[in-house]
Amino acid sequence: MSAVEAAPRVDSRGNRGSAAWMVVPALVLLIGFFALPYLTIITMSLREASTRAVYGDGFTLAHYTTALGDFYIWGILGRTLLIGATVTVISLLLGYPVAYHLAKSRSRWTSLLYIFVLSPLLVGLVVRTFAWMIILSNNGVANQALKAAGLIDFPLQLMNNSLGVTIALTHVFLPFIILPLLGNLQAISPDLAMASRSLGASRMRTFWKVTLPLSMPGIQAGTILVFVLSISAYVTPAMLGGTGGRTMSVLVVQYLVDNFRWPAGAALAIIMAAVAVIFVGLYLRLTARAMRRLP
Amino acid sequence: MKLTRREFAVGMTTAIASMTLPRLAAAQSPLVVPTYGGLWAKFWEEKLLPGLTAATGIQPQLDVGLGKDFVAKIRAGGGRSPYSIFMGNENIAAVLRAEGFFEPFDLAKVPNAAKTFPQFVNKDAKGIRAIVSPIGLAYRTDLVKTAPTSWHDLWDNPEFKGKTGLYQIGNTGAVLFLRLVAELFGSGPDDFDTAFAKIKELLPFTQASWSGEVATALIRGDAIIAPVDWTEIMTLQDKGAPVAIVAPKEGVLAFEQSFNLVATGAEKDAAHAYLNYILDAKVQQDMAKAFYTSPSNSESSVDDAMKARTPIVGPRMAEIKSYDWDSYVDKAADIADRWNREMA
Numbered sequence: 001m002s003a004v005e006a007a008p009r010v011d012s013r014g015n016r017g018s019a020a021w022m023v024v025p026a027l028v029l030l031i032g033f034f035a036l037p038y039l040t041i042i043t044m045s046l047r048e049a050s051t052r053a054v055y056g057d058g059f060t061l062a063h064y065t066t067a068l069g070d071f072y073i074w075g076i077l078g079r080t081l082l083i084g085a086t087v088t089v090i091s092l093l094l095g096y097p098v099a100y101h102l103a104k105s106r107s108r109w110t111s112l113l114y115i116f117v118l119s120p121l122l123v124g125l126v127v128r129t130f131a132w133m134i135i136l137s138n139n140g141v142a143n144q145a146l147k148a149a150g151l152i153d154f155p156l157q158l159m160n161n162s163l164g165v166t167i168a169l170t171h172v173f174l175p176f177i178i179l180p181l182l183g184n185l186q187a188i189s190p191d192l193a194m195a196s197r198s199l200g201a202s203r204m205r206t207f208w209k210v211t212l213p214l215s216m217p218g219i220q221a222g223t224i225l226v227f228v229l230s231i232s233a234y235v236t237p238a239m240l241g242g243t244g245g246r247t248m249s250v251l252v253v254q255y256l257v258d259n260f261r262w263p264a265g266a267a268l269a270i271i272m273a274a275v276a277v278i279f280v281g282l283y284l285r286l287t288a289r290a291m292r293r294l295p
Numbered sequence: 296m297k298l299t300r301r302e303f304a305v306g307m308t309t310a311i312a313s314m315t316l317p318r319l320a321a322a323q324s325p326l327v328v329p330t331y332g333g334l335w336a337k338f339w340e341e342k343l344l345p346g347l348t349a350a351t352g353i354q355p356q357l358d359v360g361l362g363k364d365f366v367a368k369i370r371a372g373g374g375r376s377p378y379s380i381f382m383g384n385e386n387i388a389a390v391l392r393a394e395g396f397f398e399p400f401d402l403a404k405v406p407n408a409a410k411t412f413p414q415f416v417n418k419d420a421k422g423i424r425a426i427v428s429p430i431g432l433a434y435r436t437d438l439v440k441t442a443p444t445s446w447h448d449l450w451d452n453p454e455f456k457g458k459t460g461l462y463q464i465g466n467t468g469a470v471l472f473l474r475l476v477a478e479l480f481g482s483g484p485d486d487f488d489t490a491f492a493k494i495k496e497l498l499p500f501t502q503a504s505w506s507g508e509v510a511t512a513l514i515r516g517d518a519i520i521a522p523v524d525w526t527e528i529m530t531l532q533d534k535g536a537p538v539a540i541v542a543p544k545e546g547v548l549a550f551e552q553s554f555n556l557v558a559t560g561a562e563k564d565a566a567h568a569y570l571n572y573i574l575d576a577k578v579q580q581d582m583a584k585a586f587y588t589s590p591s592n593s594e595s596s597v598d599d600a601m602k603a604r605t606p607i608v609g610p611r612m613a614e615i616k617s618y619d620w621d622s623y624v625d626k627a628a629d630i631a632d633r634w635n636r637e638m639a
């Protein structure tokens with residue numbers, strides 16, 4: 001190492017390694033906001049249950065074995081993942097054309113479109129969900145409109161089930177897929193599409209063979225974001241899910257807050273987190289493999 | 296990695312300060328008073344706390360949240376609770392009591408307890424149910440032909456089939472209803488098998504997490520009848536909604552706000568003074584006017600206008616069904632779990 005390279009690492013007293021301090025904030029953040037909370041939850045999940053104390057004296061795996069052997073909890077877990085996957089797919093199908101249009105648009109109204117895209121995030125979550133209750137309830141706007149049009153005689157069950165949760169979550173999380181996609185699509189050089197067209201490819205073929213493959217990183221980032229946010233959402237499933245659309249987050253909160261069962265609730269939270277990590281890991285592997293195969 | 300003396304001194308000072316300052320802050324902290332949001336927080340901020348300060352010199356700090364949030368904070372506080380006094384529904388207070396977080400009040404320091412209707416003072420002063428919000432049967436006046444008079448009407452009146460609203464089990468209202476149904480149809484308030492069987496007969500019903508959601512279901516017409524507290528229905532009536540509420544002939548339920556002395560709290564004398572102020576006849580009367588509770592002080596003045604809107608006052612407070620929650624604590628989690636699985 002030359003004297004010039006070494007210079008910033010040596011202070012006026014000749015002490016090396018001051019630069020190592022720069023790692024400290026990140027380390028503190030990781031330990032304080034990630035490692036310690038997880039460690040606390042894992043420890044809590046291994047505590048024995050008690051109705052005469054916050055938790056019992058000993059340690060046990062019973063909360064995990066009980067939960068994993070319970071079909072009711074498996075059912076809720078499956079429903080949560082299904083809602084997450086459905087919201088992700090619908091968000092992608094709705095969000096991609098919007099992101100594509102915004103990326104290509106040269107209109108002076110583009111900024112207005114940005115505001116429309118971000119609009120779901122500009123209203124409080126509870127207010128937004130309450131609005132969906134007014135729309136989706138048995139006597140809500142949607143059912144009234146369908147009745148007035150003569151399409152139904154009896155109200156459709158649009159909330160207190162997975163359908164209501166899926167609709168509202170799609171609305172809430174749409175911007176989270178549009179924004180990463182938009183950044184990705186804007187970064188793709190227009191020359192590539194032009195080259196494809198000049199070589200005789202149709203617009204559709206150019207999209208399928210050039211634009212879509214190149215936007216895979218944006219699709220990957222956006223879909224992971226929406227999936228993870230959907231399966232961990234609490235307010236919307238709690239307000240719109242009822243008993244028929246109960247998700248793992250709602251169940252965990254019920255255990256922790258309503259029933260004061262901290263150890264069992266912590267075990268459910270860890271199971272949920274583990275399942276999310278497995279699914280995201282698998283998805284990352286699959287999409288990474290697909291991206292490697294791209295031309 | 297080597298530390299200079301200056302870096303070491305700064306680091307140590309920061310570490311010591313971060314460990315010491317919370318202790319100093321805790322030592323100097325005033326009485327922290329928990330209450331609920333909405334009308335409650337407004338009343339506490341505008342009337343109750345200024346009144347308390349004027350009467351006692353205590354300058355409390357308000358903490359707005361839900362009873363279950365207060366439970367979590369006391370549990371997480373371990374040996375140093377952020378509160379010296381707890382307020383929450385009696386069934387929730389019973390959980391913390393069972394876990395040893397509370398100690399009895401010294402009633403000599405709470406003279407107004409002697410004027411409180413005796414049914415609201417727990418045995419051995421282990422909690423006082425100081426604020427009472429009765430729960431009756433609320434219904435849509437424009438959609439119901441035969442107004443209810445009995446809890447049995449929920450089962451017997453065909454108008455209500457599929458049009459009933461109930462609290463979900465996370466709310467005290469559901470637990471109270473469960474015990475009422477056990478008492479009405481079974482061998483007593485602990486006959487949960489009978490209660491579950493009878494409530495299942497009401498399916499499908501709308502389930503709501505809190506009173507505001509029950510009110511919304513009534514306004515939307517998703518439910519045309521529901522057990523709900525007077526506070527909610529009087530507030531809806533004030534806004535012109537076509538709703539009414541009756542006291543069924545078998546008696547009413549009530550959200551009973553249980554005040555408890557936290558064993559690990561630092562401001563116990565102030566906590567006693569605060570509870571005494573809450574129990575004051577005039578304060579109870581003001582609360583009833585502000586959000587339609589029923590005064591728990593037997594000396595509170597109740598005029599005809601108040602009686603017309605909130606009839607469960609004075610001698611009629613005896614119609615409130617109060618349950619013992621000590622033994623329920625051991626079953627609460629299983630019952631909640633059972634409700635979630637069966638009431639879908």
